[in-house]
Amino acid sequence: MPEFLPDPDITIENIRQAHGLIKPFTHRTPVLTSSWLDDRLRAELYFKCENFQKTGAFKARGAMHAVLRLSDEQAAKGVATHSSGNHAAALARAAHSRGVPAYIVMPENAPAVKVKAVESYHGKITFCKSTLQSREETLEKVVEETGAVFIPPYNHRDVILGQATCALEFLEDHPDLDIIMAPVGGGGLMSGTALSARFMKPTITVYGAEPEQANDAWQSLKAGRLVPSEKPDTIADGLRTSLGPITFDIISKNVDDILTVSEDQILKSMRDIWERMKIIIEPSCSVPLAAVETYPELFRGKKTGIILTGGNVDLDRLPWQ
Amino acid sequence: MPEFLPDPDITIENIRQAHGLIKPFTHRTPVLTSSWLDDRLRAELYFKCENFQKTGAFKARGAMHAVLRLSDEQAAKGVATHSSGNHAAALARAAHSRGVPAYIVMPENAPAVKVKAVESYHGKITFCKSTLQSREETLEKVVEETGAVFIPPYNHRDVILGQATCALEFLEDHPDLDIIMAPVGGGGLMSGTALSARFMKPTITVYGAEPEQANDAWQSLKAGRLVPSEKPDTIADGLRTSLGPITFDIISKNVDDILTVSEDQILKSMRDIWERMKIIIEPSCSVPLAAVETYPELFRGKKTGIILTGGNVDLDRLPWQ
Numbered sequence: 001m002p003e004f005l006p007d008p009d010i011t012i013e014n015i016r017q018a019h020g021l022i023k024p025f026t027h028r029t030p031v032l033t034s035s036w037l038d039d040r041l042r043a044e045l046y047f048k049c050e051n052f053q054k055t056g057a058f059k060a061r062g063a064m065h066a067v068l069r070l071s072d073e074q075a076a077k078g079v080a081t082h083s084s085g086n087h088a089a090a091l092a093r094a095a096h097s098r099g100v101p102a103y104i105v106m107p108e109n110a111p112a113v114k115v116k117a118v119e120s121y122h123g124k125i126t127f128c129k130s131t132l133q134s135r136e137e138t139l140e141k142v143v144e145e146t147g148a149v150f151i152p153p154y155n156h157r158d159v160i161l162g163q164a165t166c167a168l169e170f171l172e173d174h175p176d177l178d179i180i181m182a183p184v185g186g187g188g189l190m191s192g193t194a195l196s197a198r199f200m201k202p203t204i205t206v207y208g209a210e211p212e213q214a215n216d217a218w219q220s221l222k223a224g225r226l227v228p229s230e231k232p233d234t235i236a237d238g239l240r241t242s243l244g245p246i247t248f249d250i251i252s253k254n255v256d257d258i259l260t261v262s263e264d265q266i267l268k269s270m271r272d273i274w275e276r277m278k279i280i281i282e283p284s285c286s287v288p289l290a291a292v293e294t295y296p297e298l299f300r301g302k303k304t305g306i307i308l309t310g311g312n313v314d315l316d317r318l319p320w321q
Numbered sequence: 322m323p324e325f326l327p328d329p330d331i332t333i334e335n336i337r338q339a340h341g342l343i344k345p346f347t348h349r350t351p352v353l354t355s356s357w358l359d360d361r362l363r364a365e366l367y368f369k370c371e372n373f374q375k376t377g378a379f380k381a382r383g384a385m386h387a388v389l390r391l392s393d394e395q396a397a398k399g400v401a402t403h404s405s406g407n408h409a410a411a412l413a414r415a416a417h418s419r420g421v422p423a424y425i426v427m428p429e430n431a432p433a434v435k436v437k438a439v440e441s442y443h444g445k446i447t448f449c450k451s452t453l454q455s456r457e458e459t460l461e462k463v464v465e466e467t468g469a470v471f472i473p474p475y476n477h478r479d480v481i482l483g484q485a486t487c488a489l490e491f492l493e494d495h496p497d498l499d500i501i502m503a504p505v506g507g508g509g510l511m512s513g514t515a516l517s518a519r520f521m522k523p524t525i526t527v528y529g530a531e532p533e534q535a536n537d538a539w540q541s542l543k544a545g546r547l548v549p550s551e552k553p554d555t556i557a558d559g560l561r562t563s564l565g566p567i568t569f570d571i572i573s574k575n576v577d578d579i580l581t582v583s584e585d586q587i588l589k590s591m592r593d594i595w596e597r598m599k600i601i602i603e604p605s606c607s608v609p610l611a612a613v614e615t616y617p618e619l620f621r622g623k624k625t626g627i628i629l630t631g632g633n634v635d636l637d638r639l640p641w642q
Contacts, residue, residue, distance in 0.1 A: 030351055032351075032373070049599075051599045052353070052598075052599055056599060271636065274601060274636060275636060277373075278370075278372045278373055278377060278600060278601040278602075278632035279599060279600055279601065280595060280599040280600065280601060281599075311599035315592065315595060315596060315639070315641070316641070316642070318636070318639075320636070320637070321637070321642075
């Protein structure tokens, strides 16, 4: 696999261009509020609903952008990735809308609902064992055989630029935010969010929110070097991945702090959003609200923008059951 | 209890005035779409999200309007109703925001979540047996003792005018709708929807959607007289009530047709909305989409507006479990 290195030359113009490219293929998602939450927390919270995004997650932005940035020659043989989550469906959809194949390596124990999503976007699935080694080896083989271009889920310039369009829209619609916050998994959304925020409003506070039990970003920022999660154990299944070199670099330069939260609070905040806001979100989405509940003094009286990342949950297996 | 008679003098101005009155106390709810549903049904569906309304249901509109229309003298002793559903919470909230008490008669077997909602808006609850007779007798006693004004859930001019503000907003935001559709329970929302639609766009087609197993509106329209449901048996718990004289009168004059749907289709459509649109809706909400699925030829190639009525479900007891 190629190494992806940070690009020091990302500008707001790159992000605006990314937005122009993906606009016809993505939703400008709405921003919702909850007076019940605001009253309880004495804060002003704005929720950008990427759970309403195409494919049910912000991942549609980055995957679409990465696919659209390929030359016709590069794209001709298709794209490939390994993923059991939202990036797989997003890449399959992006490739299909460009009329090229997507080769998706998925662990054999991937949830049926995720497999179905990839199939519904015409992704060509190769199953493998559920170890990272098997995933990487299988992907390498698929790439060799097909000549497809590997599009990684987060540690990739064009993916990050695509994810950055979410905060771009958010700050265009709500330029008066004091704080902007996203959850941190592999750091693609966090990197994009931080970049857009820094360009558009240098004075804004940028927080990442992370489960205590998958706190590699918090550890990495403290250590000043990449410290991958060893055994991430959180219901926020989208946040079990660890930062890569590019996302670590951007996050360490542009994020004010990483706030970590307990599993109990993640679950409680998830249920509050379902019950009070009447929207379906994944456990990963509730990690920023859990951070507001855990450190209320940071948010009191301030306008805080929170990105709700996705809504793909198995309705037959809700975490509070 | 007083009899409420139809008022032949309702005008669009009355509806606009109602809207002006309740605006500071209600959300202008967003309208969502789903390309997945549109592609499948070869239709263009617009969903007005009253599940995001204050109190989690459109009932906030009618109750607020009825309370605001009372003179200070009338309002002074408070308001009262019997309800185990969304009207109870809506009336409690409306009364509290006017600073007067709300006396709510609830059956002793009302779901804990509904009782909690009424309490959270400071409603004063009197429990009774779960029969209609016990509910009415208990309410009568409460009204006698307190001097409160009875605000019924739907068969009431000011309640209907309040509910009409939903279609008013819908048609202001989407004047190009060919069809507008709401579910029919007691007919308050249906009456208001039909009135706004007729005033604002006389050529629009107005449908009501009703469970086959609680089809009193369909029966009543066929018979030309009120035919209450005898044993309504539907998971769409908000639609088990029957029309009253006022709502029957308005609906028979202004609704093009009542479309009835099976329990299976209601459940399937509910799950489709949860899974694809990522929003939480009550079973009653999915009855109009179930009608589109059941009679697709009526909707093909047309722009159809559907009111999603509420999102108050017990997350521990989902109907597909």
